[in-house]
Amino acid sequence: MLVKSVQVTPGYTNFFMSEPSIFLKVTHKQALTPDVFMFDLAHPEGLSLPSFTPGAHITVKTPKGSHRHYSLCSSPNDADQWQIAIKREALGRGGSISMADGLLEGDLLEVLQCSNLFELHDAAKFHVFVAGGIGITPILSMIRHLLSQGKSNFKLYYCTRDALSTAFLEELKSPSLVDRVQLHHDHGDLQQALDFWPIFEQPIAADVYCCGPQGLMDSVRDMTGHWPSEHIHFESFGVPPTAFEQNTPFDIVLQSTGKRIHVGADVSILEALRSNGESVSSSCESGTCGSCRTGFMSGEVEHRDLVLLDDERRQNIMICVSRARSNELVLDR
Numbered sequence: 001m002l003v004k005s006v007q008v009t010p011g012y013t014n015f016f017m018s019e020p021s022i023f024l025k026v027t028h029k030q031a032l033t034p035d036v037f038m039f040d041l042a043h044p045e046g047l048s049l050p051s052f053t054p055g056a057h058i059t060v061k062t063p064k065g066s067h068r069h070y071s072l073c074s075s076p077n078d079a080d081q082w083q084i085a086i087k088r089e090a091l092g093r094g095g096s097i098s099m100a101d102g103l104l105e106g107d108l109l110e111v112l113q114c115s116n117l118f119e120l121h122d123a124a125k126f127h128v129f130v131a132g133g134i135g136i137t138p139i140l141s142m143i144r145h146l147l148s149q150g151k152s153n154f155k156l157y158y159c160t161r162d163a164l165s166t167a168f169l170e171e172l173k174s175p176s177l178v179d180r181v182q183l184h185h186d187h188g189d190l191q192q193a194l195d196f197w198p199i200f201e202q203p204i205a206a207d208v209y210c211c212g213p214q215g216l217m218d219s220v221r222d223m224t225g226h227w228p229s230e231h232i233h234f235e236s237f238g239v240p241p242t243a244f245e246q247n248t249p250f251d252i253v254l255q256s257t258g259k260r261i262h263v264g265a266d267v268s269i270l271e272a273l274r275s276n277g278e279s280v281s282s283s284c285e286s287g288t289c290g291s292c293r294t295g296f297m298s299g300e301v302e303h304r305d306l307v308l309l310d311d312e313r314r315q316n317i318m319i320c321v322s323r324a325r326s327n328e329l330v331l332d333r
């Protein structure tokens, strides 16, 4: 996956270098489902927003002060407003609750960065989109972009629990999309999950984009193992909220200095390193880009990323999402 720097318009020269961040006004907030909330964001003085590419996400500071990434679901052609949609994760770390409950129309939202780890390959002959739940957001931006270009060379498979929990349902059932969208509801029953084998059994000249829960992405990855890997693209929204409930604290030890750092159940290794003054590279912070890859010398790792191959996992850990099962993990740094 490619990290693409974003073009900026005059007045935003430093925005995507993170200094300073910009504040956008929430011009509209709407509940799309009982737990998915859509926010329209605009410049408070009506200036045009920076350009971005389909699949991009922004990093925001939530009302409670934590940093979170949310995909832009608006069309890149709309320079007047950005749109994000957030699922309120009752079992998450609190970021989505802070956004869903605490961010109101008229509020200013601090946007720290915009980047794209899920780039649409515009020139592809055909695009197969697979979205699960709130994973529809970056894919909706891609679809809106393609439609704005007069293109209809795509098919979307959108998996949700039921119609009530399906965000953007009305738009996806509109005449311009109805033939290009297959909705699938599993009613919370794994036995009723969409069977991807008939879709991917015969590779075609297409790029595949998948965003959604871990189980759905694992399934698509399994079913596309015989496709050229460069045509299969994943975007993760990170670790499932239920995984945080199972987090336990542990210590990390830095091999080079012997420094010991405690990692609490509610922080990542990456966050613990940073709060102890250690400089760490990162980008997605959801286990998909590979930039926080770190070697480890000893300890037992619980791998939660989508990057490392099995043999790489014996000596490497993605410290933004993965954790230790043992009480201590010695890192090669």
Ligand code: FES
Pocket: 281, 282, 283, 284, 285, 286, 287, 288, 289, 290, 291, 292, 293, 305, 307, 318, 319, 320, 321
């Ligand atoms: S920051 Fe992207 S995998 Fe960790």
